[in-house]
Amino acid sequence: MFQVRFHGRGGQGVVTAAELLASAAFSEGRHAQAFPSFGSERMGAPVMSFCRIDDKPIRTHEPVTEPDALIIQDATLLHQADLFAGLGREGYMLINSARGFGELGLGDFVTDFHRDRLLVVPASSLALTHLGRPLPGAALLGGFAALTWAVSLDAVLAAISEKFAGPVAEGNARAARAAFAFVRDEREALTDA
Amino acid sequence: MLKQTEGSRAVAEAVAMCRPQVICAYPITPQTHIVEALSAMVKTGDLEAEFLNVESEFAAMSVAIGASAAGARAYTATASQGLLFMSEAVYNAAGLGLPIVMTVANRAIGAPINIWNDHSDSMSQRDAGWLQLFAETNQEALDLHIQAFRIAEELSIPVMVCMDGFLLTHASERVDIPDPGQVDAFLPRYDPRQVLDPDDPVSIGAMVGPEAFTEVRYLAYERMRQSLGVIEAAAAGFAEQFGRDSGGLVRPYRTEDAEIIVVALGSVLGTVKDTVDELRAGGRKIGVLGITTFRPFPADAVREALGGARHVVVLERALAPGSGGIVTSDVRTALVGRSTHISTVIAGLGGRAVTRKSLCALLQAEDLQPLTFLDLDTGLVDRELARMRTARRSGPSPENMLRDLGITASGIG
Amino acid sequence: MPYQRIKFYQTGSFAVGNRLLADEQRSVQSGAQRSNALTCGHRACQGCGEALGARYALDAVLRATNGKMIAVNATGCLEVFSTPFPETSWQIAWLHSLFGNAPAVASGVAAALKAMGRTDIRVVGQGGDGGTVDIGFACLSGMFERNDDVLYICYDNQAYMNTGVQRSGATPPAARTATTQAVGREPGNRFGQGKSAPLIAMAHEIPYVATATVADLRDLEYKATRAMDFHGARYLHILVPCPLGWGSAPADTVKVARLATESGLFPVFEAETGEVVSSTPIRHRVPVTEYLRIQARYAHLFRPEERTEVIEKIQAAADRNIRRFGLMPDVTERAEVLASATAESPGKQ
Numbered sequence: 002m003f004q005v006r007f008h009g010r011g012g013q014g015v016v017t018a019a020e021l022l023a024s025a026a027f028s029e030g031r032h033a034q035a036f037p038s039f040g041s042e043r044m045g046a047p048v049m050s051f052c053r054i055d056d057k058p059i060r061t062h063e064p065v066t067e068p069d070a071l072i073i074q075d076a077t078l079l080h081q082a083d084l085f086a087g088l089g090r091e092g093y094m095l096i097n098s099a100r101g102f103g104e105l106g107l108g109d110f111v112t113d114f115h116r117d118r119l120l121v122v123p124a125s126s127l128a129l130t131h132l133g134r135p136l137p138g139a140a141l142l143g144g145f146a147a148l149t150w151a152v153s154l155d156a157v158l159a160a161i162s163e164k165f166a167g168p169v170a171e172g173n174a175r176a177a178r179a180a181f182a183f184v185r186d187e188r189e190a191l192t193d194a
Numbered sequence: 195m196l197k198q199t200e201g202s203r204a205v206a207e208a209v210a211m212c213r214p215q216v217i218c219a220y221p222i223t224p225q226t227h228i229v230e231a232l233s234a235m236v237k238t239g240d241l242e243a244e245f246l247n248v249e250s251e252f253a254a255m256s257v258a259i260g261a262s263a264a265g266a267r268a269y270t271a272t273a274s275q276g277l278l279f280m281s282e283a284v285y286n287a288a289g290l291g292l293p294i295v296m297t298v299a300n301r302a303i304g305a306p307i308n309i310w311n312d313h314s315d316s317m318s319q320r321d322a323g324w325l326q327l328f329a330e331t332n333q334e335a336l337d338l339h340i341q342a343f344r345i346a347e348e349l350s351i352p353v354m355v356c357m358d359g360f361l362l363t364h365a366s367e368r369v370d371i372p373d374p375g376q377v378d379a380f381l382p383r384y385d386p387r388q389v390l391d392p393d394d395p396v397s398i399g400a401m402v403g404p405e406a407f408t409e410v411r412y413l414a415y416e417r418m419r420q421s422l423g424v425i426e427a428a429a430a431g432f433a434e435q436f437g438r439d440s441g442g443l444v445r446p447y448r449t450e451d452a453e454i455i456v457v458a459l460g461s462v463l464g465t466v467k468d469t470v471d472e473l474r475a476g477g478r479k480i481g482v483l484g485i486t487t488f489r490p491f492p493a494d495a496v497r498e499a500l501g502g503a504r505h506v507v508v509l510e511r512a513l514a515p516g517s518g519g520i521v522t523s524d525v526r527t528a529l530v531g532r533s534t535h536i537s538t539v540i541a542g543l544g545g546r547a548v549t550r551k552s553l554c555a556l557l558q559a560e561d562l563q564p565l566t567f568l569d570l571d572t573g574l575v576d577r578e579l580a581r582m583r584t585a586r587r588s589g590p591s592p593e594n595m596l597r598d599l600g601i602t603a604s605g606i607g
Numbered sequence: 608m609p610y611q612r613i614k615f616y617q618t619g620s621f622a623v624g625n626r627l628l629a630d631e632q633r634s635v636q637s638g639a640q641r642s643n644a645l646t647c648g649h650r651a652c653q654g655c656g657e658a659l660g661a662r663y664a665l666d667a668v669l670r671a672t673n674g675k676m677i678a679v680n681a682t683g684c685l686e687v688f689s690t691p692f693p694e695t696s697w698q699i700a701w702l703h704s705l706f707g708n709a710p711a712v713a714s715g716v717a718a719a720l721k722a723m724g725r726t727d728i729r730v731v732g733q734g735g736d737g738g739t740v741d742i743g744f745a746c747l748s749g750m751f752e753r754n755d756d757v758l759y760i761c762y763d764n765q766a767y768m769n770t771g772v773q774r775s776g777a778t779p780p781a782a783r784t785a786t787t788q789a790v791g792r793e794p795g796n797r798f799g800q801g802k803s804a805p806l807i808a809m810a811h812e813i814p815y816v817a818t819a820t821v822a823d824l825r826d827l828e829y830k831a832t833r834a835m836d837f838h839g840a841r842y843l844h845i846l847v848p849c850p851l852g853w854g855s856a857p858a859d860t861v862k863v864a865r866l867a868t869e870s871g872l873f874p875v876f877e878a879e880t881g882e883v884v885s886s887t888p889i890r891h892r893v894p895v896t897e898y899l900r901i902q903a904r905y906a907h908l909f910r911p912e913e914r915t916e917v918i919e920k921i922q923a924a925a926d927r928n929i930r931r932f933g934l935m936p937d938v939t940e941r942a943e944v945l946a947s948a949t950a951e952s953p954g955k956q
Contacts, residue, residue, distance in 0.1 A: 020200075020366045027198035027368055036365040039224070039310060039545070058368075060464030062361045063549045215722035216715060244718035248711065249749030256708035256746065260679060260715025263702050266722050268715070286705050390677045390700040390716065392728055397695035399680075399703030401687055 002055040003151045004065045008084060009074030012044040017164070018074065018138035019050035024160035025142065025152040026054040034059045047078055054151055070149055072141055073097060074124075079105055090114055093149050095184070097137045099123035117191040120148055120184055127179045132172030143177030147184035154181045195371050201332035201362040202227030204369045205297060208336035210241045211377040212295075212343045214269040215384075216261035218246040218254045222276040223309045224359035225299040229271055251276035255283035255296075262292040263398060265389040267343065270294070273359055274301035277315045281322070284352075288323030288414070290399060291388065293346035293353070295339065296324075300460065300511075301359040302544040306592040310545020311359045313459065313511040316488075317520050323414055325353040325421060326489035327441065328459040332357075332367045334486075337440035340372070341428045343381055348428075349421050350387050356488075358461040360545070372436055380435045418490045425487055443492035445484040446499045448474060452481030454557065455500055457525055458509040459485050462541070462548050466509065469553040480557065485521070493528035500528075505535045507562065511542045518565050541568035574598060635666045635828050642669040642698065644678075649696040650688040654857025656847030656864065657685050657735070657762045659821045664760055664845065665699065665731065667831035672729045677702070677716055681709035681734025681743060684769040684849075685762060707742035709734045710750040713757040721756070729835060733760040736777035737767040740804045744776075747804075751811035754839040760831075761804060761842070764849035772852040776802050779872070780924070781917055782904045784852070789907035798920060805878075808842040812881035819875060820846040822865035826875065826887060833877070846873050854903020866898035871925035874932040886932045895922045 005022060009015035016037040023035035031054055038049035051065040070093035071085065078084060079096070088094065090113055096102075098121045102111050111119050122144035124137030132139075139161050146154045154177070161173045197204070206228050209217075217236065219229035235241035244261075248254045251272050258268040272280065277298055287294050298316050302308040316326055327342065329335035335357040342353040357363060388398060402410055422443065429442035439445075447467055449455050456466050463484045473480050483499050485492070500506055506529070508522040517523075519538035526536055539556060542548040552569050556562070578595050582588045635641055644665035651658040668676055677700045680686045686703045689696050704712045713732030720728050732750070739747060739761040750757055766784045767773040774784040780798040783789040787796040808816045814837040819827040827845065834841045848855060848863040855863045867873040870893050876886035896918060899905040908914045929935050 023366050024198050027196075032368055033198060034365060034367050036360070039360040039364060061468050061550065062358070062365065062461045063465050063547045066549070216718045218715065218718075242722075244722045246714065246718055246753065246755075248714075249745050249752070252708060253711040253714075253746050253749050256704060256711035257715035257718065259704050259708075260702065260712035260717075261719035261722075262715075263712075264677065264716040264719035264723075266719030268719070282705055283708060290704070390702055392675045392677060392700050395698060395700040397690055397697045397701045397703075399686075399701075400690040400692045400695060402692045406692060 002053055002059070003070070003149075004068045005052045005054075005070045005072060005145075005151075006065050006068040006087075007050045007052070007072045007074060008078050009048060010044075010078070011046045011048050013074050014136045014138040015048050015050045015074055018072070018141060019052045021138060021142055021157070021160045021164060022052045022145070022152065023054075024163060025146075025156035026052075028159040028163075029152060029156045031056055032059050036062075038064070047081065069093065070095070070145070070151070072145060074137055074141060076100075076105060079107065085110075092118065094119045095141060095144050095148055096121045097124040097141060099126060117188050118148070120144070120187050120191075122180050122184050122187075124176070124180055127176045127183070128173075131175035131179060132169065139173035140176040140180040143180035144184040147181045147188065154178070157181075195373070196368060197371050198366060198368050199371075200227060200364060200366050201335055201357065202299075202364065203231055204332050204336040204371065205339060205357070205363075206231035206235070207371055208339045208377075209269055209295075209297075210235050211372065211374050212269075212340055212381055213267065213378075214243055214295075215266035216244045216246070216257065216268045218248050218257040218261070218268070218270050220248050220251045220254045220272070220276060222251070222273050224301060224311075224363045225271045225273050225276075225297065227363065228297060228299070251280040252283055255280040255287060255294075258294045258296075259283060259287050259290065259292055262287075262294050262386075263290065263388070263390050265384070265386045265391075267347075267384045268292075268294050269296070271297035271299065273299040274303050274309075274315045277319060278303060281319065284319055284324065285322045287352045291350040293343070293350055293384070295342045295346055295353050295355065297339070298354050298356045299359040299363045300356050308544040309359075311361050311511070312543045312545065313356070314513070314543075316354060316356045317512040319354070320489055320520070323351070323418070324489065325349075325351055325418075325425070325487070327353065327355050327425075327487055328485065329355065329357040329362065330445070330461060330463045330484055330486070332362050332365065333369045333438075334440050335362055336369060336371070337432065337436070337438070340377055340381060341425075341432050341441045343384075344431075345421070345424055345428050347384055348424055349417055351417060351421060356460065361461045370438070376435055380431065422487070422490055422492055441486060443485075443487045443495040444499050445486055447482045447484070449481030449483055449499055449501070449503070451479055452503050453479040454505045454507060455480070455503040456482045456507045456509055456557070457485060457496075457500075457521065458482065459488060459521065460511065462509065462511065465548055465550055466553065469550045469557065472550065472554060473557060478557070488521070491524040491528070493524070496525060496528040497532075500525075500534065503534060505537070505562075507537045507539055507557065509539050509541055509548075513540050513543065536564075537562040538565045539568050540565070634824050635670050636663060636824060642666050642674065644669055644697065644699050645689060646696050646698050648694065650691055651684070652849075652851050652857070654850040654860045655684075655688075656821050656849060656860045657764060658688070659860070660762050660827070660845045660847040661685055661733070661760075663821065663824060663827050664733075664831045664843065667828040668729070668731055668758065668835060669699070671832045671835040675728045676700075677720075677728060677730050679704070679709050679713040679716060679730070679732045681732075681738035682706035682769075683735040683738050684764075685733070685735065687769055706738050708746050709738060709743055710757065710759055711746040713759065714750045714753065714755040717756045726756075730757045731760060732757050733762065735768065736761060736763040736765055736804075737775040739763075740776040740802055748807075748811065751808060751813050751840045751842070754813065756838050756840070758831075758834050758841045758843065761844045762847045763804075763844055764847050764852060766849075766852050768849050768852045776800075777804065781908060781921060783854075783907060784904070794907045795905070805842065805844045805876075808844075809878045809881045809883075811840070813840040813842060814838070814879060815841040816844075816878040817842075817876070818844045818846070818873070820864040820868055820873060821848070822861050822868060823875070823887070830877065852904065854906065855901055859901060863898070863901060866893060866901070869893045870895045870898045871929040871934055872898060872921070874928045874934055876932050883932065886934055888936055889929070889934050892935065895925050
């Protein structure tokens with residue numbers, strides 16, 4: 002089972018992102034479960050969502066406390082307590098930011114992990130460029146695919162075209178592809194280094 | 195057709211395929227997505243039905259009563275406070291023998307106000323005379339609605355389909371959405387046993403005094419007992435038509451040689467099954483019994499399923515203050531005459547996560563108390579008790595405890 | 608028209624004769640073939656205004672709908688005395704659910720009929736004042752707001768009679784009830800409380816709102832019939848004296864209702880989409896005392912001594928109704944209205 006936890010703020014599409022990921026896994030014939038951290042949060046309040054992916058039916062409904070990957074949609078949440086709770090040393094992290102881990106003040110943090118598993122991607126600006134709105138979810142999933150290969154880029158694109166239509170679908174797809182390329186290149190650079 | 199979709203959405207599609215004629219609903223978290231989806235279907239014409247936006251849950255059940263009495267297939271949905279608000283009408287619908295189907299998106303009852311999942315709402319109506327079916331998964335939730343209309347109309351008893359709020363309603367899972375033709379084959383048109391018809395007028399809802407009330411209630415009790423067979427037959431018919439096991443009375447998992455059996459309702463069964471597998475791998479002879487039909491309580495089926503277990507642990511997502519477990523009482527009655535040791539574990543109240551970790555620890559403990567609150571923060575409780583001892587004007591307990599915890603919105607679980 | 612200009616009276620009575628009228632002008636009740644929606648054998652008190660009003664209204668609706676009508680009844684006197692198990696005196700399709708939900712249940716019946724393509728069958732919801740203005744109020748407002756195709760009839764006897772004469776939101780000021788007793792400094796129901804269901808119905812701008820009493824059969828039948836010309840939410844508020852609760856003589860029920868209208872305390876009018884379109888003029892104006900004196904629920908206003916200041920307040924309310932609803936159209940100047948009022952109650956300023 003592969004477990005992902007998304008962090009963001011209300012209104013940024015955190016729930017949609019988890020559902021898109023589940024949809025991507027579904028399109029590859031796998032079992033997936035996506036659910037939000039339910040609450041009466043309003044726009045701007047910190048929210049979480051979760052996604053589990055597995056090859057067999059997923060029975061549990063407890064929250065994801067030991068994620069294999071974290072996707073941080075809003076870098077302003079980074080210094081919030083417990084944001085990284087449960088992430089193991091083999092874990093992945095993808096942060097929506099144009100700045101590197103060092104600049105984000107996480108320079109010490111990364112030493113406990115595999116360096117090439119903790120990456121950033123400027124998903125919001127990619128979304129602005131390709132979609133016209135700073136909704137980073139689809140882009141982040143493109144980046145996530147390149148980072149973890151838990152789902153393929155094709156699966157992400159299939160999920161996007163299933164959920165959205167017309168220019169929104171196209172814009173999201175372009176953003177996802179761009180993010181995929183960005184993260185792939187970033188990984189290669191780190192592996193080579 | 196396989197789909198990855200939110201539980202609420204799956205239920206809405208299933209309900210729509212049952213061809214309800216009157217849908218009436220008042221919004222309450224976490225049922226809203228179900229009725230929103232149905233309202234859209236009615237508006238676009240995808241579903242031919244009358245959709246009423248009513249002014250309260252009491253009105254919702256009342257509209258359903260009128261519609262059903264007039265011969266229409268009626269549906270509504272609610273949760274928690276809403277279920278309580280319509281309680282008078284809930285009893286009324288059962289007493290009038292109207293086959294209304296209602297989704298209860300299980301949520302805790304306040305005060306303190308809480309929007310998260312537990313079973314206190316459905317449990318509060320367990321004596322209202324409705325059938326109560328509990329879904330384990332989103333697949334079962336959608337399947338149970340299809341079975342519910344058939345069961346209700348055959349018996350002239352209303353049916354409550356209970357599904358865990360948020361955990362099922364707001365979770366996106368893979369489900370198999372049936373084909374409308376299959377549903378039509380399984381669910382015939384509603385043929386009422388009683389109906390308001392000016393061409394054949396009857397008075398429905400008369401006052402009944404001491405001379406006949408007992409007999410009227412006895413008949414209701416009898417029909418409830420007979421419904422056990424109808425529920426099983428519906429599940430069998432469903433399996434034949436749709437090719438999967440859904441519904442029925444109870445669902446045992448690895449209970450055949452179990453020494454300890456956990457009994458539970460709803461989505462927590464998934465987590466319990468994972469726990470059972472983990473403990474089995476470690477050599478424990480443990481199993482779990484899911485109760486799908488809670489009302490009527492399938493005492494014979496439970497007794498049989500709990501067979502040789504020496505210890506039964508009833509995991510409850512509700513609490514009877516002043517008494518203890520609710521499901522436990524029914525299980526105990528079913529096991530009369532046996533020497534089985536029974537423990538109650540109260541867990542998951544107000545949406546607290548029930549985790550495999552905690553369950554494993556609990557079930558491996560040597561001596562389980564008769565009543566345990568899983569993951570209870572005794573320190574938090576003790577500090578509030580201390581506050582209450584030292585000052586008369588100690589303030590509202592819930593708020594004191596929240597302040598003590600320094601709760602922020604981003605806490606997990 | 609809400610009232611007839613020409614009436615043929617039987618000598619010495621207020622009964623409006625039918626013998627000299629053409630068939631189509633005769634009242635529904637005068638017909639041998641009338642439906643008797645509520646037939647004999649019910650357990651109402653002698654002189655019950657509600658039993659009378661219900662039969663009058665529903666027979667008229669049945670004629671207007673060719674017998675295609677379903678009634679939904681709230682808990683209350685009417686429901687209780689009409690269906691003592693195992694008997695029923697209803698000869699129509701009739702449903703009783705709860706106290707507070709008759710309007711919502713009626714909405715449900717209407718929705719079902721629409722869904723089943725049976726819009727030929729019309730729906731009536733009915734209940735007493737308690738079930739309508741208090742506990743059923745939210746459901747009533749919801750039915751109005753959605754414009755559901757229901758005629759709701761309120762039989763107003765101005766208190767919770769079925770449970771022993773307790774005060775409701777329709778109980779008039781100064782009236783004695785079991786929970787507003789004739790004791791203390793301000794005996795009876797308080798002034799400054801209460802609500803007008805007809806005015807509230809009008810505020811919802813529903814197609815048709817009307818008031819009527821059991822004292823004017825033809826007017827009541829006309830209004831029930833007229834209501835069925837419309838589709839959507841309609842409201843009919845009928846004053847039905849209760850001899851037991853009002854402390855009036857059983858034989859006086861119709862008379863008491865007439866005095867309520869002739870004093871101006873109960874205005875009789877029709878409204879469409881929130882505006883009054885007609886009102887029944889007062890034929891013989893009477894001071895409120897004539898109305899109050901024959902009801903024991905107001906006895907404390909006269910014994911041990913006459914409470915003039917309270918009576919004056921009640922009179923002022925009647926005067927206000929007359930002005931507000933144009934109940935004395937020949938007396939349009941305010942001064943004249945005041946003058947005629949002053950003339951009838953000496954001592955009033």
